[in-house]
Amino acid sequence: MGEVPQVAQLQEQLRGEVLEAGRKAMSAAADRSMSALADTLSDRTSRLLEKADQEEHAPQDENEDAEYEGEEERPEEEEPEAE
Structure with a gap:
């Protein structure tokens, strides 16, 4: 059958159309995936x-202030004098 010129021409035409359809399908799938990733990143960034x-x-927690104030007021330890 491949010897008939019309059949060979149809096979070549179909092969080209199938390859083009496959490329378009892969491209569409990649576009959807990239779009979903971009949406996810945008949502995460917004949050x-x-x-x-x-x-x-937000108002600061009073306990945090007291904790920091307590640290500031604490006297430094003195080193014991050598005799």
Whole structure:
């Protein structure tokens, strides 16, 4: 059958069309995956920025202040004098 010129021509045409369809399908799948990744990264970045903004504007915990104040007021230990 491959010896008939029309059959060989049809086989070549089909091969080209199938390869082109495969390329388009792979490209579409890659585009969807990249788009999903970009959306995920964008959402994650938004959540992190929102969290950082909330922490920046949140009132400080009173216990944290007392802890830091206590450290500042603590006198330094003196080294024992050598006799």
